[in-house]
Amino acid sequence: MSELNGAQSLIRTLVDAGVEVCFANPGTSEMHFVAALDTVPEMRGVLALFEGVVTGAADGYARIADKPAATLLHLGPGLGNGLANLHNARRAHTPIVNVVGDHATYHKQYDAPLESDIEAVAGSLEGWVRRSEHTKDVGADAAAAVAASQDAPGRVATLILPADASWGEGGETCAPIPPRVAQAVDATTVKDVAEVFGAGEPVALLIGGSACREEGLRAASRIAAATGAKVFVETFPARLERGAGLPAIERLGYLAEQVTYQLDGIKHVVVAGAKAPVSFFAYPGKPSDLVPDGAQVHTLAAVGQDITRALTEVADLVAADTEPVLAQASRPALPSGPLTPQNxxxxxxxxxxxxxxxxxxxxxxxxxxxxxxxxxxxxxxxxxxxxxxxxxxxxxxxxxxxxxxxxxxxxxxxxxxxxxxxxxxxxxxxxxxxxxxxxxxxxxxxxxxxxxxxxxxxxxxxxxxxxxxxxxxxxxxxxxxxxxxxxxxxxxxxxxxxxxxxxxxxxxxxxxxxxxxxxx
Amino acid sequence: MSELNGAQSLIRTLVDAGVEVCFANPGTSEMHFVAALDTVPEMRGVLALFEGVVTGAADGYARIADKPAATLLHLGPGLGNGLANLHNARRAHTPIVNVVGDHATYHKQYDAPLESDIEAVAGSLEGWVRRSEHTKDVGADAAAAVAASQDAPGRVATLILPADASWGEGGETCAPIPPRVAQAVDATTVKDVAEVFGAGEPVALLIGGSACREEGLRAASRIAAATGAKVFVETFPARLERGAGLPAIERLGYLAEQVTYQLDGIKHVVVAGAKAPVSFFAYPGKPSDLVPDGAQVHTLAAVGQDITRALTEVADLVAADTEPVLAQASRPALPSGPLTPQNxxxxxxxxxxxxxxxxxxxxxxxxxxxxxxxxxxxxxxxxxxxxxxxxxxxxxxxxxxxxxxxxxxxxxxxxxxxxxxxxxxxxxxxxxxxxxxxxxxxxxxxxxxxxxxxxxxxxxxxxxxxxxxxxxxxxxxxxxxxxxxxxxxxxxxxxxxxxxxxxxxxxxxxxxxxxxxxxx
The missing domain is CATH 3.40.50.970 (Thiamin diphosphate (ThDP)-binding fold, Pyr/PP domains)
Known part of the structure; x- marks a missing residue:
C-alpha cells in the first residue's frame, strides 16, 4: 500500500498531468485536499471568496495557458455558485478539472444539511462527470478527468470526491492519459468547400474556436483576399488574437440587425469551428436563424476538428499565392473632454x-x-x-x-x-x-x-x-x-x-x- | 381571447394567490415579465444585482411573511447563481416561486449561447418543476406553482417560462389553488409517544420546523417540565421564536462533541418535525449517527405533519396541569474594552x-x-x-x-x-x-x-x-x-x-x- 492518502494521490496526479494551479474555495469536506497541498510543492493554490470567481478564473487561466487548471469546490452548493462561469467555459470549450468535495460515502445516507444532487448539477454542463468512490481509484480518476477536459475541443470535467476517498490511505498516482486530439477534416470536405469559394457566388466564411489564433486567421484572410469572400469571426470567441501584424477580421454582430447587414447578399455560409449564425435571443416576429434566405451552409470543420489545418488546406487550394491582409500599426489620437461611449x-x-x-x-x-x-x-x-x-x-x-x-x-x-x-x-x-x-x-x-x-x-x-x-x-x-x-x-x-x-x-x-x- | 399576454396573466395570478413581492435579476428573456409589472400595481419588484441575493431574499421574506415571494431569474445560469440559497430554502422548507425565463420554444433548437438544461438544475432541488409551454396555460401553471410551494411543509417551486409563452397573447388568469395542509398525526402515535415520556427512562425531545414558534415551544416546554425529558430545538431552525416570555429551549449543537454531551445517558429520542441527530459532516473514525448507542428513536411528527398540534396533544396527556417554563426578562450588562468573541x-x-x-x-x-x-x-x-x-x-x-x-x-x-x-x-x-x-x-x-x-x-x-x-x-x-x-x-x-x-x-x-x- 502506498503512503499517500487519496487527496495526495489526486494532487500528485494532477501535477504530473500538467495541472499546476488550483483555484479554491474549500469547506470542511475538502480539508484533506487543502492539507495535501503542502505535500505537493508544484501545485499552487489560489484562494477566492466565491465559487464564481474560482470557476471564472479557471476559465481565464486555461484560455491563456492552453491547459487546464483545477478548481476546488464545496459540495453541491459550491458547484452551483460556480455554475454560471462553468457555463461560459463550456461554451468556450475550455478545459477545466473541477474537484467537488462531497460527504463521505457512508455519510450520504443521513441526508445531512449540505447533501444535494451534485451529479444533476454537474451533468447540466454536458461535460465529463465521475464520482471517485474508492481511495485507490482517485489517482486514475484524476488522470481520466484531466484527459477528458482536454479531449478536443476541450470541456469541463467534474470529479466528485467523497471525503473518505480523500482522507483514506492507499492512494495511487496515475500517469497522464493522452487526450483525444482534434481530428483532421477529410480531403473531400476540404475540396468541396474550396469549390464553394471558387464558384463565383457570394460567400461568407465564419471561423471560430481554435481558428481565432494567428495561423487560422492568416488562412482565413488569404481565402478572403483571393476569393473575395467575406470573413467573420464568431460573435463571442473564447480567445481572439488581434492587433498590428495580424489579420483584422470583423466579428459577427451581437444584434440580429447587424448580422443581417453583414450577411446581406450572401449565398453560401462556410462555417469552420463555429455554428451557423443564430440570434442570441428570440424576438417576436423576427427570425432566430440568421442565415440569409436561400443561402446554403457548408461545414468545413466542426469545433472538435482541426479547424486551422482545414482552413490552411482550403487556402492552399484557393489562395496558393495570396498573402493575408495584416493590420498596420495604428493608434487613435488621445481624445480629450468628458468621457463618452465614443471616446x-x-x-x-x-x-x-x-x-x-x-x-x-x-x-x-x-x-x-x-x-x-x-x-x-x-x-x-x-x-x-x-x-x-x-x-x-x-x-x-x-x-x-x-x-x-x-x-x-x-x-x-x-x-x-x-x-x-x-x-x-x-x-x-x-x-x-x-x-x-x-x-x-x-x-x-x-x-x-x-x-x-x-x-x-x-x-x-x-x-x-x-x-x-x-x-x-x-x-x-x-x-x-x-x-x-x-x-x-x-x-x-x-x-x-x-x-x-x-x-x-x-x-x-x-x-x-x-x-x-x-x-x- | 383575453387581452393579457402570458406575463400579465402570470403576475395577476400570483397576486391573486397572495404573492405580492418579486425579487428580480432579469435579462432579455424576462423583459415582457418586467414590462408587465406596470400593469399589475399590487406586485412589488425588488431588484438585486446577483441571483444569490434574489433567492436568499425570497427565503428570508417567506420565513417572516409565512407566504411565498416570487423570484425572477435569467435562464440556467441565473438559476445556477441562485442555487446555493435555494438549497438553504429547501432545507428550511421555505415556500418560494421561482420564475425562470428561458428562450422562446422555437429558439431552443438553435442551441444559442445561453441555452442549458434548466430542468436538471431545478430538479436538484427536489421541489416542484414545470415548464409552461403555452401562453394560455401560464396562469394555471402559476397557480399550481404557488400551491406547490405551499404544500406542507413548504418547498421551492420552479416555473420555467419560455419567452414566447410570456409575450404571447391570450393569457388566462387562474384562481388560487388551495395548497395541501399539514396532516394531523394519528392518535395512536400520539399515545405511543406519550407513553415513552411516561416510562421513566431518560428521553430527549427534539423539535423542528413549525414547532419552533411559540405554541410548539410551549408544548415542548410543558412536556419537559412535567416529565423531566430534555428538550432541544434542531441545530439550524428556519425560524425560532425566542426571548423573554417564551420558553428558552437549547438548540442541538453543531459539533458532534456537543451533541454527544447533550444526549449523554438518553435512552429515547423523540423527534417532532426534525431528523434524528446526525453529524453535519463526517469525520474520520467518528460516528455520523449521533443517536446515543442503544437509544431508540421515536417519530412523533414528520416535518410535513401538524407538529405543533401533535406536541400539544402529547403535552395534554403527560403534562395536563403543567405550565411551560418561560424565560425571564434579563439582559447582560454592557461590557467594555476591546471586542472579544465573548463580549x-x-x-x-x-x-x-x-x-x-x-x-x-x-x-x-x-x-x-x-x-x-x-x-x-x-x-x-x-x-x-x-x-x-x-x-x-x-x-x-x-x-x-x-x-x-x-x-x-x-x-x-x-x-x-x-x-x-x-x-x-x-x-x-x-x-x-x-x-x-x-x-x-x-x-x-x-x-x-x-x-x-x-x-x-x-x-x-x-x-x-x-x-x-x-x-x-x-x-x-x-x-x-x-x-x-x-x-x-x-x-x-x-x-x-x-x-x-x-x-x-x-x-x-x-x-x-x-x-x-x-x-x-
Missing part, C-alpha cells in the same frame, strides 16, 4: 500595451472598441462566450495567473461587475497585473435596449426601475479599496489616460471607475 | 430591540450568542438551514421587506459575507431597516477548526494560506459605503454599543465592521 475606447486604443490580454465584459459600452484597437500592438481578447454575466473579473484574474508577465486589462461594465466582485480581493492577494476599467453607466443599459427590441410595452416606471442602477450610485473606488485594490475615478478622457498609464506602469491590480454615460 | 454577544443581548429579527450567519463568532440573548425582548432568529454560506445578507434583506416595521439584525461573519455582498445595495435602494454587524475575524475560522477536527495533517503553510482572509484585510466600511450603506468600524465594546444604538435609531440600513478576534 473612452480611443483611450484604450491609444495606450494598450504590447502583448496585453483584454478580458472584455464591456457589453454595450464596448460596441466601438474593435475599431479603436485594431491597429494597437498585438493582444488577445477574451469574450463572454456563454452570455452568463459576471465573467470578466474572474477571467481576468485567471489570465493574469497564467501569464504573470503580460498586462491584463479587464473592461468591465457595472451591471455585470457585482456578480463576482470579490475577484478584486484575489487580484490583490496574488498581486496580479490586472487593470480594471469599470464602465460605470449606472444602468443595465443592454436591458434598456432589449426592452425595446423585444417589443415589450416600454417605459413603465416599475420596468425602468428594474433596469436602473443609479439608486444608489455605486462607488467602485470604495468597493475596490475595500478589497485591497488601489482605485481612482475618471470622468474625462485625460483622467482615464493618465490613470491608465499609471496603472499599467505599476505592478499589481488597479481599478479605474470610469463614469461613462450609456450609449443608448 | 460582543453581550452588547447584542444588552441592546436588542423589541420584536427584532436576527439573521444569524455569525458562525464561529456566534457560539456564545444564545445565552446572551435568551432573556432579551422577544425576537425571531433565522439560521443557516442548509449550510450553504452567503445566506445572511440576502435573508436579512428579504426579512426586512416582509416586515418593514421590525428591526432586522444581520450577524454576519466576514468569510460568508463576500458571496452575496451586493445585498447591501438592495438594502440601500429599498431603504430597509437592516443593521449588519460584520464579524471581521479575517479568517475562515470555522475551517481552521475543521482542519483540526477532520484529522488532516494540520498547519502546512499552503493549507493555512487557504483559510486566511487577512491578506489583504477587507475594509467592510468602504465596501458598504461603496454600495450606498452608511458604515462605521468598532474595535471596542463601547464603540459597538454606541454604533448599534445609532443604527437601530436611524431608519435605513447600516453596517458595523466589528473587528473581533477568532474564537479559536
Amino acid at each position: 473612452w475606447v480611443d483611450v484604450i486604443g491609444a495606450l494598450l500595451p504590447e502583448n496585453a490580454i483584454i478580458a472584455d465584459e464591456a457589453n454595450t459600452s464596448g460596441l466601438l472598441l474593435p475599431t479603436a484597437t485594431a491597429g494597437a500592438p498585438r493582444h488577445d481578447i477574451l469574450t463572454l462566450t456563454g452570455g452568463a454575466i459576471g465573467y470578466g473579473m474572474p477571467v481576468a484574474t485567471g489570465a493574469a495567473v497564467a501569464a504573470p508577465d503580460r498586462p491584463v486589462l479587464n473592461l468591465q461594465s457595472d451591471g455585470s461587475a457585482l456578480y463576482t466582485i470579490s475577484a478584486l480581493w484575489t487580484q490583490a492577494r496574488e498581486n496580479l497585473n490586472v487593470t480594471t476599467v469599470l464602465l460605470n453607466n449606472r444602468a443595465y443599459a443592454i436591458l434598456r435596449m432589449e426592452l425595446q427590441r423585444v417589443g415589450a410595452a416600454s417605459g413603465g416606471p416599475k420596468a425602468n426601475e428594474l433596469l436602473d442602477l443609479s439608486r444608489p450610485d455605486m462607488d467602485f473606488v470604495k468597493i475596490a479599496e475595500g478589497m485591497g485594490v488601489p482605485a481612482t475615478r475618471a470622468t474625462t478622457a485625460e483622467e482615464l489616460a493618465e490613470q491608465l498609464q499609471r496603472a499599467f506602469a505599476e505592478p499589481g491590480p488597479h481599478l479605474i471607475d470610469a463614469v461613462v454615460p450609456p450609449l443608448l | 460582543w454577544v453581550d452588547v447584542i443581548g444588552a441592546l436588542l430591540p423589541e420584536n427584532a429579527i436576527i439573521a444569524d450567519e455569525a458562525n464561529t463568532s456566534g457560539l456564545l450568542l444564545p445565552t446572551a440573548t435568551a432573556g432579551a425582548p422577544r425576537h425571531d432568529i433565522l439560521t443557516l438551514t442548509g449550510g450553504a454560506i452567503g445566506y445572511g445578507m440576502p435573508v436579512a434583506t428579504g426579512a426586512a421587506v416582509a416586515a418593514p416595521d421590525r428591526p432586522v439584525l444581520n450577524l454576519q461573519s466576514d468569510g460568508s459575507a463576500l458571496y452575496t455582498i451586493s445585498a447591501l445595495w438592495t438594502q440601500a435602494r429599498e431603504n430597509l431597516n437592516v443593521t449588519t454587524v460584520l464579524l471581521n475575524n479575517r479568517a475562515y475560522a470555522i475551517l481552521r477548526m475543521e482542519l483540526q477536527r477532520v484529522g488532516a495533517a494540520s498547519g502546512g503553510p499552503k493549507a493555512n494560506e487557504l483559510l486566511d482572509l487577512s491578506r489583504p484585510d477587507m475594509d467592510f466600511v468602504k465596501i458598504a459605503e461603496g454600495m450606498g450603506v452608511p458604515a462605521t468600524r468598532a474595535t471596542t465594546a463601547e464603540e459597538l454599543a454606541e454604533q448599534l444604538q445609532r443604527a437601530f435609531a436611524e431608519p435605513g440600513p447600516h453596517l458595523i465592521d466589528a473587528v473581533v478576534p477568532p474564537l479559536l
Whole structure:
C-alpha cells in the first residue's frame, strides 16, 4: 500500500498531468485536499471568496495557458455558485478539472444539511462527470478527468470526491492519459468547400474556436483576399488574437440587425469551428436563424476538428499565392473632454500595451472598441462566450495567473461587475497585473435596449426601475479599496489616460471607475 | 381571447394567490415579465444585482411573511447563481416561486449561447418543476406553482417560462389553488409517544420546523417540565421564536462533541418535525449517527405533519396541569474594552430591540450568542438551514421587506459575507431597516477548526494560506459605503454599543465592521 492518502494521490496526479494551479474555495469536506497541498510543492493554490470567481478564473487561466487548471469546490452548493462561469467555459470549450468535495460515502445516507444532487448539477454542463468512490481509484480518476477536459475541443470535467476517498490511505498516482486530439477534416470536405469559394457566388466564411489564433486567421484572410469572400469571426470567441501584424477580421454582430447587414447578399455560409449564425435571443416576429434566405451552409470543420489545418488546406487550394491582409500599426489620437461611449475606447486604443490580454465584459459600452484597437500592438481578447454575466473579473484574474508577465486589462461594465466582485480581493492577494476599467453607466443599459427590441410595452416606471442602477450610485473606488485594490475615478478622457498609464506602469491590480454615460 | 399576454396573466395570478413581492435579476428573456409589472400595481419588484441575493431574499421574506415571494431569474445560469440559497430554502422548507425565463420554444433548437438544461438544475432541488409551454396555460401553471410551494411543509417551486409563452397573447388568469395542509398525526402515535415520556427512562425531545414558534415551544416546554425529558430545538431552525416570555429551549449543537454531551445517558429520542441527530459532516473514525448507542428513536411528527398540534396533544396527556417554563426578562450588562468573541454577544443581548429579527450567519463568532440573548425582548432568529454560506445578507434583506416595521439584525461573519455582498445595495435602494454587524475575524475560522477536527495533517503553510482572509484585510466600511450603506468600524465594546444604538435609531440600513478576534 502506498503512503499517500487519496487527496495526495489526486494532487500528485494532477501535477504530473500538467495541472499546476488550483483555484479554491474549500469547506470542511475538502480539508484533506487543502492539507495535501503542502505535500505537493508544484501545485499552487489560489484562494477566492466565491465559487464564481474560482470557476471564472479557471476559465481565464486555461484560455491563456492552453491547459487546464483545477478548481476546488464545496459540495453541491459550491458547484452551483460556480455554475454560471462553468457555463461560459463550456461554451468556450475550455478545459477545466473541477474537484467537488462531497460527504463521505457512508455519510450520504443521513441526508445531512449540505447533501444535494451534485451529479444533476454537474451533468447540466454536458461535460465529463465521475464520482471517485474508492481511495485507490482517485489517482486514475484524476488522470481520466484531466484527459477528458482536454479531449478536443476541450470541456469541463467534474470529479466528485467523497471525503473518505480523500482522507483514506492507499492512494495511487496515475500517469497522464493522452487526450483525444482534434481530428483532421477529410480531403473531400476540404475540396468541396474550396469549390464553394471558387464558384463565383457570394460567400461568407465564419471561423471560430481554435481558428481565432494567428495561423487560422492568416488562412482565413488569404481565402478572403483571393476569393473575395467575406470573413467573420464568431460573435463571442473564447480567445481572439488581434492587433498590428495580424489579420483584422470583423466579428459577427451581437444584434440580429447587424448580422443581417453583414450577411446581406450572401449565398453560401462556410462555417469552420463555429455554428451557423443564430440570434442570441428570440424576438417576436423576427427570425432566430440568421442565415440569409436561400443561402446554403457548408461545414468545413466542426469545433472538435482541426479547424486551422482545414482552413490552411482550403487556402492552399484557393489562395496558393495570396498573402493575408495584416493590420498596420495604428493608434487613435488621445481624445480629450468628458468621457463618452465614443471616446473612452480611443483611450484604450491609444495606450494598450504590447502583448496585453483584454478580458472584455464591456457589453454595450464596448460596441466601438474593435475599431479603436485594431491597429494597437498585438493582444488577445477574451469574450463572454456563454452570455452568463459576471465573467470578466474572474477571467481576468485567471489570465493574469497564467501569464504573470503580460498586462491584463479587464473592461468591465457595472451591471455585470457585482456578480463576482470579490475577484478584486484575489487580484490583490496574488498581486496580479490586472487593470480594471469599470464602465460605470449606472444602468443595465443592454436591458434598456432589449426592452425595446423585444417589443415589450416600454417605459413603465416599475420596468425602468428594474433596469436602473443609479439608486444608489455605486462607488467602485470604495468597493475596490475595500478589497485591497488601489482605485481612482475618471470622468474625462485625460483622467482615464493618465490613470491608465499609471496603472499599467505599476505592478499589481488597479481599478479605474470610469463614469461613462450609456450609449443608448 | 383575453387581452393579457402570458406575463400579465402570470403576475395577476400570483397576486391573486397572495404573492405580492418579486425579487428580480432579469435579462432579455424576462423583459415582457418586467414590462408587465406596470400593469399589475399590487406586485412589488425588488431588484438585486446577483441571483444569490434574489433567492436568499425570497427565503428570508417567506420565513417572516409565512407566504411565498416570487423570484425572477435569467435562464440556467441565473438559476445556477441562485442555487446555493435555494438549497438553504429547501432545507428550511421555505415556500418560494421561482420564475425562470428561458428562450422562446422555437429558439431552443438553435442551441444559442445561453441555452442549458434548466430542468436538471431545478430538479436538484427536489421541489416542484414545470415548464409552461403555452401562453394560455401560464396562469394555471402559476397557480399550481404557488400551491406547490405551499404544500406542507413548504418547498421551492420552479416555473420555467419560455419567452414566447410570456409575450404571447391570450393569457388566462387562474384562481388560487388551495395548497395541501399539514396532516394531523394519528392518535395512536400520539399515545405511543406519550407513553415513552411516561416510562421513566431518560428521553430527549427534539423539535423542528413549525414547532419552533411559540405554541410548539410551549408544548415542548410543558412536556419537559412535567416529565423531566430534555428538550432541544434542531441545530439550524428556519425560524425560532425566542426571548423573554417564551420558553428558552437549547438548540442541538453543531459539533458532534456537543451533541454527544447533550444526549449523554438518553435512552429515547423523540423527534417532532426534525431528523434524528446526525453529524453535519463526517469525520474520520467518528460516528455520523449521533443517536446515543442503544437509544431508540421515536417519530412523533414528520416535518410535513401538524407538529405543533401533535406536541400539544402529547403535552395534554403527560403534562395536563403543567405550565411551560418561560424565560425571564434579563439582559447582560454592557461590557467594555476591546471586542472579544465573548463580549460582543453581550452588547447584542444588552441592546436588542423589541420584536427584532436576527439573521444569524455569525458562525464561529456566534457560539456564545444564545445565552446572551435568551432573556432579551422577544425576537425571531433565522439560521443557516442548509449550510450553504452567503445566506445572511440576502435573508436579512428579504426579512426586512416582509416586515418593514421590525428591526432586522444581520450577524454576519466576514468569510460568508463576500458571496452575496451586493445585498447591501438592495438594502440601500429599498431603504430597509437592516443593521449588519460584520464579524471581521479575517479568517475562515470555522475551517481552521475543521482542519483540526477532520484529522488532516494540520498547519502546512499552503493549507493555512487557504483559510486566511487577512491578506489583504477587507475594509467592510468602504465596501458598504461603496454600495450606498452608511458604515462605521468598532474595535471596542463601547464603540459597538454606541454604533448599534445609532443604527437601530436611524431608519435605513447600516453596517458595523466589528473587528473581533477568532474564537479559536
